[in-house]
Structure formats: C-alpha cells, structure tokens
Amino acid sequence: MSVETLLAARAHVEGRAQRSASLRHRRLVDDPMAVAFWQLGAELFSAAAIGYGRRPNDLTIEVAGDPRNRDLAFRALMEFAGPFIDYFEGPAQCRETITRRTYAYERATSIPQLIVANSHTVAMIGNLGRRLAYLSTDGPYAADPQLIRLGRHPMFIARHSLTPAQQRIVSMSDLTREHWVTALSDYENASLAALDAYVEPPGGLHGFHAANEAEVDPVGPQPEGELDAELEPLMDAFNAARDKRTDPKVVLPLLGPISAHYTPLVERAYELIWRCYARERRLPEAPSSQRRFIADCEAYTRHIDWTNRIGHRRTRQTHRQAALSIRALEDAQAVVWAEEATDDPLRMVGYLLDGKALDGEVVRVDENHREIVNVKRARRPLVTLTCEEPCRIPRGRILYWSEHPRGAGWRLEEVVAAPGGASTVTMKLLTGTFDALPCVGERACFSVLHTDSHYRQNLPRDVPWTHTPATSPPAPQDIEERQAA
Amino acid sequence: MSYDETIIDQAVRVGQQARTDFLDLRGDQGGVVLSAVAGAGKSYFISETVGIARDHEMRVAVAAPTNEQAFGLVTSIAELNPSVTVTYVPANNVALPAANLRANVVTARPPRAAARAEVVVGTLDKLSDAFIREDLPDFDGLLIDESFQADSARYYAAAAIAPVHLAVGDGGQIEPFSTVQAAERWRGLDENPLQTAVGVLCRNHPQTPVHRFPITRRLDPRAIPVVRCFYAPEHHFGAAVLPGVRKMRLHDAVAPTDRLRRIDGALDLAAADGWTHLELPDAAVLTCDPDSIRLIVECVARLRDRAPQLRCERNPHWHALQPQRIAVGVSHNDQKDLLRVELDQVGLGDVVVNTANKLQGLEFDVVVCWHPLAGLPEADGFHLEPGRAAVLLTRHRHACIVVGRQGDRELVEGVPPATPAFLGHDPDPVLDGWGVHQDVFAALELFRIAL
Numbered sequence: 001m002s003v004e005t006l007l008a009a010r011a012h013v014e015g016r017a018q019r020s021a022s023l024r025h026r027r028l029v030d031d032p033m034a035v036a037f038w039q040l041g042a043e044l045f046s047a048a049a050i051g052y053g054r055r056p057n058d059l060t061i062e063v064a065g066d067p068r069n070r071d072l073a074f075r076a077l078m079e080f081a082g083p084f085i086d087y088f089e090g091p092a093q094c095r096e097t098i099t100r101r102t103y104a105y106e107r108a109t110s111i112p113q114l115i116v117a118n119s120h121t122v123a124m125i126g127n128l129g130r131r132l133a134y135l136s137t138d139g140p141y142a143a144d145p146q147l148i149r150l151g152r153h154p155m156f157i158a159r160h161s162l163t164p165a166q167q168r169i170v171s172m173s174d175l176t177r178e179h180w181v182t183a184l185s186d187y188e189n190a191s192l193a194a195l196d197a198y199v200e201p202p203g204g205l206h207g208f209h210a211a212n213e214a215e216v217d218p219v220g221p222q223p224e225g226e227l228d229a230e231l232e233p234l235m236d237a238f239n240a241a242r243d244k245r246t247d248p249k250v251v252l253p254l255l256g257p258i259s260a261h262y263t264p265l266v267e268r269a270y271e272l273i274w275r276c277y278a279r280e281r282r283l284p285e286a287p288s289s290q291r292r293f294i295a296d297c298e299a300y301t302r303h304i305d306w307t308n309r310i311g312h313r314r315t316r317q318t319h320r321q322a323a324l325s326i327r328a329l330e331d332a333q334a335v336v337w338a339e340e341a342t343d344d345p346l347r348m349v350g351y352l353l354d355g356k357a358l359d360g361e362v363v364r365v366d367e368n369h370r371e372i373v374n375v376k377r378a379r380r381p382l383v384t385l386t387c388e389e390p391c392r393i394p395r396g397r398i399l400y401w402s403e404h405p406r407g408a409g410w411r412l413e414e415v416v417a418a419p420g421g422a423s424t425v426t427m428k429l430l431t432g433t434f435d436a437l438p439c440v441g442e443r444a445c446f447s448v449l450h451t452d453s454h455y456r457q458n459l460p461r462d463v464p465w466t467h468t469p470a471t472s473p474p475a476p477q478d479i480e481e482r483q484a485a
Numbered sequence: 486m487s488y489d490e491t492i493i494d495q496a497v498r499v500g501q502q503a504r505t506d507f508l509d510l511r512g513d514q515g516g517v518v519l520s521a522v523a524g525a526g527k528s529y530f531i532s533e534t535v536g537i538a539r540d541h542e543m544r545v546a547v548a549a550p551t552n553e554q555a556f557g558l559v560t561s562i563a564e565l566n567p568s569v570t571v572t573y574v575p576a577n578n579v580a581l582p583a584a585n586l587r588a589n590v591v592t593a594r595p596p597r598a599a600a601r602a603e604v605v606v607g608t609l610d611k612l613s614d615a616f617i618r619e620d621l622p623d624f625d626g627l628l629i630d631e632s633f634q635a636d637s638a639r640y641y642a643a644a645a646i647a648p649v650h651l652a653v654g655d656g657g658q659i660e661p662f663s664t665v666q667a668a669e670r671w672r673g674l675d676e677n678p679l680q681t682a683v684g685v686l687c688r689n690h691p692q693t694p695v696h697r698f699p700i701t702r703r704l705d706p707r708a709i710p711v712v713r714c715f716y717a718p719e720h721h722f723g724a725a726v727l728p729g730v731r732k733m734r735l736h737d738a739v740a741p742t743d744r745l746r747r748i749d750g751a752l753d754l755a756a757a758d759g760w761t762h763l764e765l766p767d768a769a770v771l772t773c774d775p776d777s778i779r780l781i782v783e784c785v786a787r788l789r790d791r792a793p794q795l796r797c798e799r800n801p802h803w804h805a806l807q808p809q810r811i812a813v814g815v816s817h818n819d820q821k822d823l824l825r826v827e828l829d830q831v832g833l834g835d836v837v838v839n840t841a842n843k844l845q846g847l848e849f850d851v852v853v854c855w856h857p858l859a860g861l862p863e864a865d866g867f868h869l870e871p872g873r874a875a876v877l878l879t880r881h882r883h884a885c886i887v888v889g890r891q892g893d894r895e896l897v898e899g900v901p902p903a904t905p906a907f908l909g910h911d912p913d914p915v916l917d918g919w920g921v922h923q924d925v926f927a928a929l930e931l932f933r934i935a936l
Contacts, residue, residue, distance in 0.1 A: 005771060162665075162667035162670060164665065316674065316676065317671075317676050318676060319637065319638075319641050319675075319676045319678070320641065321676070322638070322671050322674075322676040322677065322678045323637070323638030323641055323642075323678045325678075326638065326663060326665070326668055326671070326678045326679070327638065329663075329665045329667050329668070330663060330664050330665055333664055333665045334664070354772075354773070354819040355773075355819050355822045355823055356818075356819065356822075390826075391826075392822055392823050392826045393822060393826075394822055394825045394826065394829075397822075457610065457614075457638065457639075457642060458613070458614050458617045458618070458642065459617070459638075459641060459642050460617055460641075460642065460645055462645070463641075464641060464644030464645045465514055465644070465648070466516065466640060466641075466644040466650070466682075466685060466686050466689065466690070467637070467640075467641055467644065467685060467689060468689060469675075469689045469690075470689060470690045470691070470692065
C-alpha cells in the first residue's frame with residue numbers, strides 16, 4: 001500500500017520506525033505466558049530447549065539434551081506439560097452463561113494467551129502438537145496421557161492461529177509489524193530483534209544500524225549461523241557420557257554444558273518477547289478487539305469442552321469442512337480489515353490514498369429526500385461533503401459510513417470538482433430507515449469497508465460423487481510392519 | 486473467404502464428440518470436460534448444447550461463477566433457442582439487466598418459481614443454494630461455464646443438482662484464489678477448496694473424458710504466437726479467421742511532440758500487427774503509478790482522435806471503432822478507479838475499464854493492458870499468476886497495447902525464486918508465471934517501443 005511506502009521513507013529519514021496504527025488492534029491480556037523454543041536445524045518436530053514463564057523475571061528453562069532421542073525429548077516436554085496445562089486450562093473454570101433467544105450456553109470469561117517471538121514459533125507449536133496429540137497410550141511405546149493432553153492444546157492453538165486477528169497466540173514480530181513500519185525488507189523484518197531495534201533504536205543510533213547490529217543474534221526457534229556447529233561437540237559428549245541411557249537420574253547431571261549453550265539464547269528471546277509485549281500494551285486498545293476476544297473465548301471454551309469429553313480431532317478436514325473453513329476465514333479477514341480501519345483513522349489513511357474511501361466536512365444533510373424506488377416514493381437521505389482532495393471514486397460506487405460500518409450502504413451520487421483540487425461529493429443512503437446520519441459541520445468518512453456478515457455458503461451434508469474418488473485409495477499399512485517387511 | 490475451414494471442422498468435431506459424451510451419460514453418473522482457449526465460442530457451444538439436450542428432453546441447469554457470466558449465458562441460450570423458455574434464477578439483490586432480457590426469458594423470484602423449469606440459468610452459488618433449500622428439483626444435466634474459474638467448494642455445493650455434468654472452461658485464465666494466507670493450509674491436499682472444479686473432477690474421476698477445443702474465434706492469427714505462451718503445449722489451437730481479414734486503420738494526424746509521435750507509432754504498430762508493447766523507463770513505482778495512468782489515457786485518447794476504422798469477418802465494410810468496444814485491463818481495483826476518473830475527465834466515459842477478474846469472458850476490439858508486472862520492485866505470486874496476464878492479453882479482436890516499464894523483463898530473468906513445496910498435485914503460480922512471463926516478453930519483442 002502506498003501509505004506504507006510513505007511511512008517506510010519517513011522511517012528511513014527519521015531513523016526510527018513509524019506507527020501505522022494509532023491503536024492496538026489485539027487484546028494483550030494481563031497474565032499471558034511467554035514461550036520461547038529452540039530446536040535442532042534438522043529436527044522440526046522436537047524442542048531442544050523450552051523457555052516459559054508468566055512474568056518477565058520468572059523464566060523456567062527445560063533442555064532435552066538430545067531431542068532426537070524420543071525419551072529425552074519427551075522428558076523435557078513433560079516438565080513443560082504440567083505448568084502449561086495448568087495455565088492453559090485455568091481460564092476455562094471461570095464461565096458465564098450466554099443466552100441467545102431460547103438457547104443458552106456457557107463461555108469462559110477469559111482466555112489463556114501465549115506470547116511468542118515469531119510465526120516460526122507458532123508453526124513449531126503446531127508441529128509439536130501434531131506429534132504429541134496422536135501418541136498411543138498403550139503398547140510398547142505407550143506415552144504418558146499428560147503428553148497427549150499437552151499435544152491437543154498446541155494443535156488447537158496452531159489451527160486457531162489461522163483465524164485473522166485471533167488473540168490466543170500472539171507472535172510479537174507479527175504484532176509489531178502490524179503496528180509499525182520500518183525501512184527494512186520483509187526478510188529483515190522477520191527478525192524480532194531487528195524489528196525491535198528499529199522501533200526503539202538504542203543510544204541515538206539510526207534504526208537501520210541498530211537493526212543491523214541486533215539481527216546478528218537470532219531468537220529461534222531455528223538455529224542460525226554456527227549455533228548447531230557449536231552445539232555438536234557438546235551433544236556428542238553428552239551422548240557419550242549417558243551411553244544410551246535415558247534415565248533422568250543419569251541424564252540430568254550431564255545437561256550442564258548444553259543448558260549453558262541454550263540459556264543465553266532462550267533468555268534473549270524471552271526478554272525480547274516481554275519487551276515488545278510491554279511496548280505494545282502501552283497503546284490504547286481498539287474497540288473491536290472486544291468482539292474478537294469474545295470469539296476467542298467461545299472457540300477456547302468449545303476446545304476445552306471437546307478435549308474433556310472426547311478429545312479426538314481429525315488430522316485432515318473433509319471437503320465440506322475445508323470449504324466452510326476457507327469461507328469463514330475470508331469473512332473473518334474482511335471484517336477485521338473493516339474493523340481496524342473504522343476503529344483507527346491512521347489505518348483508514350491507506351484506503352483514502354488508494355481511492356477506496358473519502359473523507360470530508362458535511363455541508364448539507366437532506367434527511368427527507370425522497371425518490372421513486374421501484375414503484376413508490378421512498379425516503380433516501382442525501383449527505384453532501386466538501387473534501388479537501390479530489391474524489392477519485394467513480395459515481396455509483398456503494399460505500400459505508402465509517403461511524404456505522406454495519407449499516408446500509410450509501411451510493412456515491414454526484415462529484416463536483418471544486419477550486420483548488422477539492423471536491424464536493426453527495427452520498428445517498430440506500431434505505432429509508434436509519435439510526436443516525438452525519439451532522440452538518442462534522443467530518444464524515446465513507447469507505448468500501450463494512451463489518452456486516454457476508455454471504456454464508458450452504459453446503460450439502462452428503463458428499464457429492466464429484467468429490468468422492470472413483471476408486472478408494474489403498475488402506476494404510478502400519479508403518480512398523482511395513483518397515484519390518 | 487474469411488475463415489480457416491480446417492480449424493473450424495476440427496472444432497466442430499471436438500464439440501460434437503464432447504456433446505455426444507455428455508448426452509451418452511444420461512441415466513448414469515459422470516462428467517465431461519471441454520477445455521478451450523480464450524474466445525473459442527464456449528458460450529455458443531453451451532447454448533447449442535442446451536438446445537440439443539432439450540431435443541433429448543433433458544432438463545438442464547446452466548451455471549457460471551459470476552452474475553455477469555450468468556447474464557451472458559441467459560441471453561446466448563435464449564437467442565439461439567427461441568422455442569426454449571430460459572428461467573433465470575437470481576440472488577435476492579440481483580436483477581437481469583434489461584439488455585439481457587429476451588422474449589423467452591423469465592426470472593424466477595423466489596427460486597421455487599423455477600421448480601418446473603426445463604432450463605434454468607444462474608450462478609453456481611445461487612443454483613446450489615436453491616437446490617439445497619429444495620426450491621429446485623434434480624435436473625438431468627448440469628452445464629458449467631468458466632469451470633476452471635469455479636473453485637472446488639462451489640462445485641461441491643452445486644454438484645448434486647444433476648448426475649451428469651459438462652464442465653466447459655478456459656484453463657489459461659485466473660485460478661481460484663483466496664484473500665487469506667491461511668488457504669495454503671490445504672495446498673496439495675484432496676480437500677483443497679481452491680482447486681478448480683475441473684481439477685477436483687478429474688482428480689477423483691481420472692476416466693473423465695477431456696476434450697480440447699482447437700480454435701479461437703476471438704483472436705486472429707497475429708495474436709496466436711503470444712497467446713500460445715499461456716496454454717499447455719499439448720493444447721493445439723489456431724484462429725478461426727484467416728490472416729488479413731481483420732484490419733484496423735487510423736487517420737494520419739500531426740504529432741507536435743516527440744512523446745505523441747511515439748504513441749502514434751505504437752498505435753500504428755498495433756493497428757498493423759495486432760500488438761504493441763509500450764515501455765516507460767525503468768522505475769519501481771506505486772501500484773497506481775501516475776505515469777502509467779497518464780500514458781494509458783493518452784493512448785486511448787489518441788486512438789479516439791485518430792478515428793480508427795475496422796473491418797472484419799462479421800462486418801467486412803469499414804466501420805468506426807466504438808468507444809465501448811475499447812477496454813483498459815488492469816490488475817487492481819484502485820488502478821481501475823483512478824483510470825475511470827481520468828478517462829471520464831477526457832470524455833472517454835464509454836471506454837470500459839476493469840480488472841482482469843471482471844474482464845474474464847468479455848470481448849473487445851481493442852484492449853489497452855496495464856501489464857501486471859509494470860513497475861514492480863519484486864515479482865510476487867499475485868502479479869506473476871499467468872491467468873491474470875492471459876485474461877488481459879486475450880480480450881481483443883483487433884489489437885492489444887501492452888503498457889509496462891523497461892525493468893519489467895528483468896523481474897523474471899534468471900532462476901525463479903525458491904517457493905514452498907507442497908506434496909500432491911499443486912501448480913505453483915510463481916514458478917508457472919515466471920516461465921510464462923519470460924515467454925510472453927520474448928514473444929512481444931518484435932512489438933516493443935520505448936517511450
């Protein structure tokens with residue numbers, strides 16, 4: 001968007017990031033849990049080190065030793081599972097009853113919120129959940145049920161993270177990028193350390209140079225540079241000393257060097273997460289965050305109830321589920337864009353520059369304007385604005401008043417160019433019933449954005465023949481048996 | 486003689502075979518695919534098939550992804566089959582434009598008014614919604630136009646309308662896409678809701694007959710070398726019209742500036758060869774680049790000033806090019822809006838301006854195409870999507886003027902960027918687009934003029 005280009009240029013000139021939002025568009029709860037992971041470069045489904053805590057000065061670090069070993073990886077995760085499950089399931093105890101006409105249901109009044117460094121950590125949490133949630137609790141490789149419970153929550157978190165503007169898990173680099181514009185490339189912006197340095201460059205440094213220095217130190221979860229090369233001799237020594245044993249009594253005393261390797265890395269990521277959290281929390285919260293928070297509470301309550309009653313979840317969706325999911329996500333995204341821009345004038349600037357919105361002073365309101373609609377006369381109020389800028393929106397376009405983004409549409413009826421590049425624009429409300437109209441002397445903004453619910457696709461329950469394979473795929477064979485054969 | 490009879494005969498045979506396959510399926514369950522290039526006469530084929538299906542006493546539903554496409558189908562079917570009553574099933578807030586209304590067209594409002602109709606036409610969404618609500622009964626056959634534009638989710642909703650399907654479409658046009666990044670979650674998987682209707686049909690029923698129309702009626706032979714870049718090599722096709730049948734002539738005019746002389750040169754080249762690739766100097770610019778807007782408006786205004794005249798196989802006498810037969814094709818709505826305002830200001834209000842999505846299925850005599858890659862600092866998936874360029878470069882009957890920047894070609898030079906890999910069948914718009922744009926730029930080499 002062109003406004004981002006402008007802000008990026010200003011960020012470069014001023015040497016620090018520029019705000020692209022005057023409000024905070026996500027709720028940051030009072031009691032989040034910060035989680036920082038590190039993994040081996042070649043092992044994406046295990047955690048080599050986990051740092052977590054609910055206060056900036058309350059960090060707990062668990063180190064697996066060698067996460068390629070299942071027992072060692074699970075041991076570290078078991079240490080994490082207890083505090084995590086307690087935190088994650090806690091808010092579900094406090095509920096309120098919601099009544100919708102004849103239907104009543106319970107909803108948690110709050111949510112547990114994970115704050116992490118970046119979207120790679122969100123993906124890793126999803127991978128961990130996928131690995132743990134389907135473990136068997138019997139047989140020769142029986143897993144502790146606590147691990148499976150641990151896995152089901154991250155799977156839900158990762159899936160829910162696809163919902164636009166959800167607040168269950170907040171990636172600090174994504175949140176910061178949504179609120180600030182830097183002159184860094186997308187690749188550089190992906191580094192939370194670089195981003196943070198550009199937003200608050202230390203000691204009078206230009207943001208670019210501060211970011212350049214900061215981005216040398218990664219924040220995980222994937223290792224960069226020589227990190228794994230430095231770890232390799234430590235892990236070799238650890239494996240040699242434990243001599244294939246995984247008993248905690250043997251392993252724990254040997255973890256010292258590996259812990260010493262990971263501790264500064266985890267501490268740095270953890271400190272950065274809390275630092276960004278504190279900075280963003282200082283901003284006033286956008287009003288529409290409340291609607292999304294309620295949606296998060298409902299999804300969370302459904303997840304906890306399902307986990308307690310049944311717990312099983314499909315690994316893959318059906319055609320019908322996928323079709324409904326993508327429409328729901330697209331609807332949610334459209335509503336979030338509209339909410340953010342109508343909440344926040346700074347967010348609306350981009351739409352004004354792109355010719356998707358107009359803003360001006362109301363100079364005339366004809367509340368009782370009537371015209372023939374179909375076959376009879378009906379009220380269609382007219383509002384005339386004086387805009388300081390030329391209006392580049394074509395006549396006939398349907399726009400929505402930003403004070404009532406859920407309301408009926410307004411048709412752009414007339415544009416008259418005024419001296420000095422200004423324009424006089426007349427808007428017509430497309431209904432005769434309304435709660436409020438813009439007032440003469442006030443400013444009003446009309447844009448293409450509206451927060452009304454969109455079309456919902458109606459899908460049959462039965463899978464049509466077109467979406468059913470003509471021949472069934474071969475039944476899956478047990479992976480252990482296949483390898484033995 | 487205006488037509489290439491060999492190509493027309495081949496097309497007739499392919500069409501007949503596809504239609505026979507479709508009619509033979511009656512009483513059974515299955516689909517037939519007819520893949521065609523731009524301007525192959527798909528709507529005519531569907532209209533003709535509706536008439537023949539009615540001769541076989543089949544009740545048919547005809548669907549398309551968008552309202553505009555459905556409007557066109559209503560008119561086309563009604564005109565070709567005057568004895569057939571065509572029932573249009575609209576959404577609540579949609580009305581059939583007066584220009585599309587014919588004596589044998591009725592509108593079913595509410596949809597249950599179409600319960601006894603023998604031919605219904607509507608969007609995929611509307612027909613499927615009415616069917617699921619049991620406002621519409623089962624039909625014997627479902628014909629889907631632009632079925633490469635219809636996504637699997639919409640097809641899922643509409644599939645049960647009839648046991649026998651005929652899916653017609655242009656495989657080179659814009660693939661279904663989503664506004665959310667999270668859609669990547671399903672890439673490569675069977676349940677991917679963004680695969681095309683044809684894709685999901687052929688994936689689950691690989692025995693589905695796929696026919697390829699070997700003809701384009703819209704484009705003339707001069708357009709073929711460029712347009713061929715957008716289609717699979719195994720899809721052979723040619724122009725129905727013979728070389729030299731379509732002609733455009735421009736009046737001479739005095740050009741007081743060097744810039745205008747170059748624009749005149751570009752228009753002369755387009756009139757003679759069917760193509761011009763007009764390049765502004767290299768620069769990374771904003772989406773709504775004012776220089777590109779100015780140049781496009783200048784081109785269209787200059788074209789008008791030079792009083793273009795056309796002749797073609799439909800009208801062999803010289804006749805004036807009407808402004809509504811000129812289109813400007815763009816990639817973004819904000820480009821469209823700005824151009825609309827600028828063109829209106831110079832008295833070109835009748836010239837059509839729209840995005841590639843909305844131009845799909847439409848035809849013009851002259852098209853000015855704002856190249857999707859023009860002035861980009863970096864080529865991304867959206868702008869590289871080969872279907873977008875394919876739509877913009879295949880709407881014209883006489884000439885296409887492509888407006889871009891000199892740096893555009895460099896965007897797709899060398900090795901394409903690494904893109905995420907997804908298991909399963911998964912066309913990659915970045916990799917596909919990279920190769921297609923290289924080929925298109927090479928094909929436009931002969932028609933390039935620097936401004």
